[in-house]
Amino acid sequence: MPKRFHIRLRDITPRGLYPRSVLMVVLPMILLLSAVTYIFYDSHWRHTSRKLSQTISSEIQFMVELRRQYPDQFDSLRDDASRSMQLDATVLENTKIPTEQKRLFFTALDDIFSRELDVSLDQPFWFDISGYGETVEIQVQDGPDVIRFMAERDRTFSTTGHIFLVWVIGASGILIALALGFLRNQVRSILKLTEAAKAYGRGRDADNYRPSGATEIRDAARAVMDMRTRLTTFAEERTTMLAGISHDLRTPLTRLKLQLAMMEETDDIKAAREDLRQMATMLDEYLAFASGVEGEASTEFRFDELVTETVAALGDKATIRRADPVSIIAREGLIRRAVSNLISNAQGFGTAVEIDIVEGPHMAELIIDDDGPGIPLEDREEAFRPFHRLDASRNQNVPGTGLGLSLARDTARQHGGDIRLEDSPLGGLRVRLRLPV
Numbered sequence: 001m002p003k004r005f006h007i008r009l010r011d012i013t014p015r016g017l018y019p020r021s022v023l024m025v026v027l028p029m030i031l032l033l034s035a036v037t038y039i040f041y042d043s044h045w046r047h048t049s050r051k052l053s054q055t056i057s058s059e060i061q062f063m064v065e066l067r068r069q070y071p072d073q074f075d076s077l078r079d080d081a082s083r084s085m086q087l088d089a090t091v092l093e094n095t096k097i098p099t100e101q102k103r104l105f106f107t108a109l110d111d112i113f114s115r116e117l118d119v120s121l122d123q124p125f126w127f128d129i130s131g132y133g134e135t136v137e138i139q140v141q142d143g144p145d146v147i148r149f150m151a152e153r154d155r156t157f158s159t160t161g162h163i164f165l166v167w168v169i170g171a172s173g174i175l176i177a178l179a180l181g182f183l184r185n186q187v188r189s190i191l192k193l194t195e196a197a198k199a200y201g202r203g204r205d206a207d208n209y210r211p212s213g214a215t216e217i218r219d220a221a222r223a224v225m226d227m228r229t230r231l232t233t234f235a236e237e238r239t240t241m242l243a244g245i246s247h248d249l250r251t252p253l254t255r256l257k258l259q260l261a262m263m264e265e266t267d268d269i270k271a272a273r274e275d276l277r278q279m280a281t282m283l284d285e286y287l288a289f290a291s292g293v294e295g296e297a298s299t300e301f302r303f304d305e306l307v308t309e310t311v312a313a314l315g316d317k318a319t320i321r322r323a324d325p326v327s328i329i330a331r332e333g334l335i336r337r338a339v340s341n342l343i344s345n346a347q348g349f350g351t352a353v354e355i356d357i358v359e360g361p362h363m364a365e366l367i368i369d370d371d372g373p374g375i376p377l378e379d380r381e382e383a384f385r386p387f388h389r390l391d392a393s394r395n396q397n398v399p400g401t402g403l404g405l406s407l408a409r410d411t412a413r414q415h416g417g418d419i420r421l422e423d424s425p426l427g428g429l430r431v432r433l434r435l436p437v
Helices: 018-071 074-086 108-120 162-200 214-259 267-291 305-314 332-349 404-414
Strands: 089-094 125-128 135-140 145-152 299-302 316-322 327-330 353-359 363-370 418-423 430-436
Touching: 018 074, 018 089, 018 108, 018 135, 018 145, 018 162, 074 089, 108 125, 162 214, 214 267, 299 305, 305 316, 305 332, 305 353, 305 363, 316 332, 327 332, 327 430, 332 353, 332 363, 332 404, 332 430, 404 418, 404 430
Parallel strands: 316 353
Antiparallel strands: 089 145, 125 135, 135 145, 299 327, 353 363, 363 430, 418 430
16 A cells, blocks of 8 residues: 655645744745735735826827827827926937837736737737836827827826735844744743753753743743752762762771781681672662762763773773764763773673774764673563563673663763663664763
8 A cells, every 4th residue: 555645734834943933923025925915915005006007098099089180289288298297309300110119127007008909909019117206208100290198107107016015024024033032032032941951961060051931931941940959969979878888888897808918828718808809899880870970070071982991891802893083971971880890890791892982963972882692572671670680692691780771871861861771783783872962
């Protein structure tokens, strides 16, 4: 069955708020101007010009008939016509009318006047209304002679239509300019709020931001700032509490380490020391996951160089296929730990690890491919759950706490990015880390 083609309004309209606002203001104004101009042109200006052209054509036809009927009295008759009808007539003996017709740029007047003269006169005629003087010239071939008529332009057709259009278009232009200026100020306030919200969402400060614009925009801005303050306070309180818990738990662990160090070296003591080491490592990871945000500030650094350094520190098992130079603004310590977790995770499950660093228009991407067993599609979201370890082959004989992917995604989302799991061309798992540029 052939697929139907549907055109939706949102597919042909701008996506931005300001372009849409401009369209809502300008489009109705253009439609209104078009309708008013058409109605004025068709109902008033065209009709008035046609009536004026009919009148002057009838007067010319009347003068031509008078010359035929009263050739000896035509001089006195044309003097009377000049006084009463403001129509000057001159006889050019033994002359032919011009063959080339002068045309206006706006040909509607030519067409109207030519049609009315053609209806009134049986003789050939020629006219010139292309100039901008106060009179127009009409020549009529009367036998071997030409009668040249000079009529006032105002009596030939309507000459005030352009004034109406200029006033309407000018006033509309002023109103549109005022509306666009007002819209621009309102949209600027929304854009500033958007940038501040993005900065807050990526863990950055927007110290220079001040609420502005309409009352609703100011209320929304204050709500965002209050929400950020509450979240920041909550995070700081949680971090302080967990720091205290860390101190309390590390103290007995340290005493146990000292006691084991003073005991005789046996297999049981070695096993106990290893258990304590794993407990300390797990405690560090638990606290890092719970605290989420460290105290470091966001700085600008080269993301490709950070990945290269991390790969070098983890050994030569991973290969960098592509490394676009790209800079990001983020907490470097958190990003380094997330990248290290992802790469070491891939190294633990695969024998070959290939890495790409790609600079996009809005995002920097770190793509990590391995040839390990991979993760089934239905289990990929479960892999991000804290302390969750998959029972499939990807976790066989691999130590860990189940926090590597959780910490990495938490870090990515703190900075406005995310992590996705996909199928790798190498046959294993592809991890795609995206961070805003």
